[in-house]
Amino acid sequence: MSITIALSKGRIYEETLPLLAAAGITVAEDPEKSRKLIFPTNQPDVRVVLVRASDVPVYVQYGGADLGVSGLDSLIEHGGQGLYQPLDLQIAQCRVSVAVRADFDYEAAVQQGGRLKIATKYTTIAREFFAQKGVHVDMVKLYGSMELAPLTGMADAIVDLVSTGSTLKANNLVEVERIMDISSRLVVNQAALKLKQQRLRPIIDAFAGAIGKD
Ligand code: PRT
Numbered sequence: 001m002s003i004t005i006a007l008s009k010g011r012i013y014e015e016t017l018p019l020l021a022a023a024g025i026t027v028a029e030d031p032e033k034s035r036k037l038i039f040p041t042n043q044p045d046v047r048v049v050l051v052r053a054s055d056v057p058v059y060v061q062y063g064g065a066d067l068g069v070s071g072l073d074s075l076i077e078h079g080g081q082g083l084y085q086p087l088d089l090q091i092a093q094c095r096v097s098v099a100v101r102a103d104f105d106y107e108a109a110v111q112q113g114g115r116l117k118i119a120t121k122y123t124t125i126a127r128e129f130f131a132q133k134g135v136h137v138d139m140v141k142l143y144g145s146m147e148l149a150p151l152t153g154m155a156d157a158i159v160d161l162v163s164t165g166s167t168l169k170a171n172n173l174v175e176v177e178r179i180m181d182i183s184s185r186l187v188v189n190q191a192a193l194k195l196k197q198q199r200l201r202p203i204i205d206a207f208a209g210a211i212g213k214d
């Protein structure tokens, strides 16, 4: 009854390490310096797999991993089917915002009631937000570098993650609306939670303790 933990490289991996440590789990090798995808830990029955951030919920849903750490953005876009979400880990914090070119009058465009062309990787979040505002949108789905879309005239606005705001600034874009605050969640496969309860519970409890929620 081994345990597989799905993480993504970069900030989520870095910020999850202390939580794993609280559960007595240390990764044997530095994944940032390796091309491997599966990493053993100090515990013989626990391994870590590294996948794309947006694939973490998918691995956990289908049992490729028993648990994982996923940004709320990725979780909303995934839909959360088959996932138990016991903890907001409050790591990898940022926000989802609407941004436009500095010379684009967003308020006027919204008030005029025409269609706004939105480029984003976060189509579910964006669709819901503009529907609630009563703004009609045409959605262009992108997988990265959203900032480029308004600069090339492909879109009026983007919906993207912002943390310091320096990426927007560097591209002459301005944040015009904050849609929601984002942090990462612990996600657990619902079937595994029942079948591997004994092994998973202490890990979940250690994570809860480490973020001050025990
Ligand atoms: O890169 P890939 O396509 O594999 O996936 P990803 O970009 O979703 O993964 P990753 O590892 O970059 O981010 C994982 C998770 O970290 C996201 O799903 C968020 O929940 C969270 N997070 C927190 C962020 C940021 N902060 C963040 N700043 N994810 C991305 N960014 C981007 C942002 O989109 C911007 O383009 O970083 C850039 C810099 O942001 P500023 O505002 O600090 O300049």
Ligand code: MG
Residues within 6 Å of the ligand: none
């Ligand atoms: Mg990225």
